Amino acid sequence: MGHQFVLLISASIFCIGAAGFLIRKNPLIMFMSVELMLNSANFLLIGFSSFQNSMDGQIFALMVMTVAAAEVVVGLAIILTIFRTRHDMDVDHINTLKG
Amino acid sequence: MFEFDLFELTRATVTMVVGLTAVLASLGVILCSAPIYCALYLIGHMICLALLFLLYNAEFIAAVQLIVYAGAVMILFLFIIALLGGKKEIQEPSTERSVAIVFVATMLGELFFSAAVGPTKPIEGVFDIQTVAEVGGSAKAIGLELFSRHVVSFELASVLLLVAAVGIICLSKFSYVPVRRRLK
Numbered sequence: 681m682g683h684q685f686v687l688l689i690s691a692s693i694f695c696i697g698a699a700g701f702l703i704r705k706n707p708l709i710m711f712m713s714v715e716l717m718l719n720s721a722n723f724l725l726i727g728f729s730s731f732q733n734s735m736d737g738q739i740f741a742l743m744v745m746t747v748a749a750a751e752v753v754v755g756l757a758i759i760l761t762i763f764r765t766r767h768d769m770d771v772d773h774i775n776t777l778k779g
Numbered sequence: 780m781f782e783f784d785l786f787e788l789t790r791a792t793v794t795m796v797v798g799l800t801a802v803l804a805s806l807g808v809i810l811c812s813a814p815i816y817c818a819l820y821l822i823g824h825m826i827c828l829a830l831l832f833l834l835y836n837a838e839f840i841a842a843v844q845l846i847v848y849a850g851a852v853m854i855l856f857l858f859i860i861a862l863l864g865g866k867k868e869i870q871e872p873s874t875e876r877s878v879a880i881v882f883v884a885t886m887l888g889e890l891f892f893s894a895a896v897g898p899t900k901p902i903e904g905v906f907d908i909q910t911v912a913e914v915g916g917s918a919k920a921i922g923l924e925l926f927s928r929h930v931v932s933f934e935l936a937s938v939l940l941l942v943a944a945v946g947i948i949c950l951s952k953f954s955y956v957p958v959r960r961r962l963k
Contacts, residue, residue, distance in 0.1 A: 684894055686835075689798040691890035693805050695883050700809030702879035706868050708814050708859060712821050715852070716805050719828055722844075730835040734904025735924040738837050739932075742921070745847055746936040750943035752852050756859050757950040763863055 686727035693720035705770050707759045711752065718748045794834050801827035812867045814860045818853060825849040836908060839918040 697716030704710055722741045729737020762774060804827060807820035825848045832841035906920055914920045925933055 685794070685798065687894035688891065689802060689831075691887065691894060692802045695887040695890065696802070696805045696809060698886065699880060699883040702883065703870075703876045704809060704868070706814060708856065708863075709809070709817050709868075712808055712817055712856070715821065715848075716808060716824070719825070719848075722840075723828055723831060726832050726835050726837045726840060729904075730837065732902050732904050733907040733910075734902070735906045735920055736904070736929075738840050738917075738921055739925055739929050741837075741840050742843065742925070743932055743936055745843060746939060749847060749852060750939050752855060753943050753947050754950070756855060757947045760859065760862070761950055769863065769866060 683728075683731065686724060686731075690720045690724040690727070693717075693723070705772055707762075707769065707771050708756075710771065711755050711759075715748065715752070718744055790834065794831065797827050797830045797834070801831065812870060814866075814868075815857075818856050818860060821856070822849055822853050825853065836911070837917060839916075839921050 694717050697713045697720065700713030700716065701710050704713065722744050725737040725741045725744070727737075729735065729741075763769065766774070768774070801824055804820050804824035808817050808824065811817045811820060825844060829841045829844040829849065832838075832844060906914075906924075911917060911920045914923065
């Protein structure tokens, strides 16, 4: 399959992830949407690295996975800390820093 | 005489089906109201993407995707959902949501429009399928590149993981309540 397929699938997944991040209120599902966006970028990198006979795209995808793993770990710890103090899972209600 | 390449045809069909499944699974992630179903859809999406990586000649990345994402990260998500209790979220339409959907639809249209641009000038790298096979597989080719040309970014990634590990220990050990007590 050609460039267009990779671009269309990747754009669709990225936009679905962005929509999920904007319309959902549960921070866990917002994190899942961020994962969707990162994964769509990974797919684009892998597809184009395959088209251009290069390894650079795959190495970039590996770096993106590292960053995503670190981001998820820290983000989930922050969610857990917020939930421990507030017992509330709605991001719209979290509007003070020290609360 | 009509002739066709059965391998290429099968490969194109499988790629199309797996790609569409990935898109549908990602729709399931954002449309389900219970977080546990979202996590299950996300696992399906990760597996579909690993298959796509395989179809685009990235075997090592496909394995890493399965182990890191579908394994480690999703287990972490499931643990957090089990810990916090997956409460269903009531989704009612509001102004913010319509604005967000219009914004995302515009972005999708722009991205599709940019995908319609014709082929750009390709940069031919040295790692075609034959070379990768001669080197000894995708993992070895990635290792050769990673430890020669990209060694600085590799070390930086390891430092990033170390910082994340230290940060999560700080976050979970010194939680908010003891800090307030200490200030008093």
